[in-house]
Amino acid sequence: MPRAVRAYDRKEIEFTRVLAFSDGVFAIAMTLLVVGIGIPTVREAQLGDALRDLEPEIVSFFISFIVIGNYWLAHHRFFSQLARITSPLMLLNLGYLAAIAFVPFPTALVGKYTESPITVIIYAITLSFASLLETVMFMVACRSGSTRVPVPRDVARYGVIASLLPVLVFIVSIPIALASATWALLSWLLVFPAERVLERRKPSGTDKAFL
Amino acid sequence: MPRAVRAYDRKEIEFTRVLAFSDGVFAIAMTLLVVGIGIPTVREAQLGDALRDLEPEIVSFFISFIVIGNYWLAHHRFFSQLARITSPLMLLNLGYLAAIAFVPFPTALVGKYTESPITVIIYAITLSFASLLETVMFMVACRSGSTRVPVPRDVARYGVIASLLPVLVFIVSIPIALASATWALLSWLLVFPAERVLERRKPSGTDKAFL
């Protein structure tokens, strides 16, 4: 759209509104996950067995709650450093939220088809897309000077690499999924040691900025 | 209702509350769409085929997310220019939100019956209704002097025409749907070039106002 870029200061209702709307999408996506766990229809005597069959769905509910919860924490941290929100950031945020709102679908799939590579791949692509848009939002915020404190170039570069790390892990997990779905899911845990390694190299002043 | 018109200033909690409520409806309508995508119940070997069958439902999830997201952006832009909200505006906003809350229904239909004209027509009517109420809200806000900056008459007229543009496109798509559902959906993209043409004629001072 060729419309003039609009910017809303952090003190305006319009800034808060973007957050309220985002939090709504996060809260619904996280709470909807529970609907994915089907209520079994069996005789009372067989309820124990039926619930044991639901175990993967229950586990995938909690895993996805943690996964989306982590994205929410990152979103909270990111916006806490913005001085204003611009219309391009709002557009990117909508795309990001589309990925978040989509997560209940691969979650339900992974819970139902535990051994299938395709479900893990769809999950990985969804989360890669969310992380990628997170990175783009970070870059746009730095370049347009929308942050509360100006972000030095080396901190910005570090931030982009740190945001891209999960994307990398998710993409690497795709070929692994073709061999074993379980190993692909477990490979996602590599994010944590990789983050630790990266953090040792972070430039000073990073803590005052986003990360 | 013959009750006296009430007005709530942008600084009052009551103004914010209308936005929080609206954002809730938007967020739920957008996130509920994912529930429309049914989880297939097949053997793991056939999951790939089953997911390919879900393609139109997944595509219609993302299209509707973009469609409602666009309405949210317009709603955000509109309210950002209001100095106060009056009870008639609140009533119109409720009607507008009814149309938004209804969107998941035609979305699910279009995703399931890709070749059917009726589903596209129901979709077009729903969105026309939302856009029409948007236009009425704009007119009421201008006339009752509820905007932050007074809107000159030519800018207001331009605004009404710009808001009615999608209504026109949706109505035109209804007879097209009778010939081909796919062409009708594609015809909605005409909004973008039409907006571009209209924008060249916009009176000066428009950017300071709503549009």
Next chain:
Amino acid sequence: MPRAVRAYDRKEIEFTRVLAFSDGVFAIAMTLLVVGIGIPTVREAQLGDALRDLEPEIVSFFISFIVIGNYWLAHHRFFSQLARITSPLMLLNLGYLAAIAFVPFPTALVGKYTESPITVIIYAITLSFASLLETVMFMVACRSGSTRVPVPRDVARYGVIASLLPVLVFIVSIPIALASATWALLSWLLVFPAERVLERRKPSGTDKAFL
């Protein structure tokens, strides 16, 4: 609970939080209604007929949206006049929201069983309960001096009668439902002329207060 009564001023986050939570329940109850409309599974050629069968469900979606929307407007009006919220009011508000959150159930029933008296009766009881708690909240707010402006005794009495009016109409509709479900639903429209009659008798100063 024997705990000391707590009060939160309208400027505190705690006051806003009660509203944000209430608006969440309202927004979800209103948007969930659309899920009540089942997506038919038929051949494309028969989709027109299948959608015609859904007509009562679609109509009951819009009726319930209007009904809950009206309760939201009343809730908005009521809280706009409060100077502070006390813990008894918060408890009553929770009970009130339980009734609002329950509305999608009788809505779905009325949409599916158009000729059944029981569904209309369940609907009438649910709404009576909501209106009754509205009245109690009004009385508690007046008596505990939680309103922004002190409410004179005659205005308070008028307010209680006005809030009880829908309860009366809903209760009267229950025996009518036993004869005809449709007539019972139509009898709810009596609220509007009855409100008009009542309004002629309202004491001066009412507009400055709640109503």
Next chain:
Amino acid sequence: MPRAVRAYDRKEIEFTRVLAFSDGVFAIAMTLLVVGIGIPTVREAQLGDALRDLEPEIVSFFISFIVIGNYWLAHHRFFSQLARITSPLMLLNLGYLAAIAFVPFPTALVGKYTESPITVIIYAITLSFASLLETVMFMVACRSGSTRVPVPRDVARYGVIASLLPVLVFIVSIPIALASATWALLSWLLVFPAERVLERRKPSGTDKAFL
């Protein structure tokens, strides 16, 4: 995460955002419960019987609404006493919300399998987990000095015991459930007299603090 602890003051948007997000999860979990009540598909003549069969599901809707509503009140009370929110509290709050979001699942189970011990046990574990995290949040808030008023040591100890009380009741109900599901549910009511007994021993100054 080795990141520096972040703290957001109660006046910052970031503090409000945690509450808005939490309220979203609460509102959705409470309103979703109604979806658990299936709409029967029978002939109109048999609707009365079908609805009578739904009685346990309707009762469990209202019980769970009250249960989650009580947790919401406690959450509201707890945060009303915080001067700032820190990142460890945000993490704990996410875990707490996972338990709240999970409640619709045991609720639907209890409504469907009224005589089954397993469903009551799952319910009790879910609520124990929520109450336990509540206790941990309370301890973390006291120790990190995040409360508005410093909490004296005896008041803090009393607070921890009071928060652990429901955990105790839920755990005790688990062996009871193996004998009778109904008695286990009823044993939960012991929380109220136990709270009363405990309250007589509360140290002075407790009311000014959390409880």
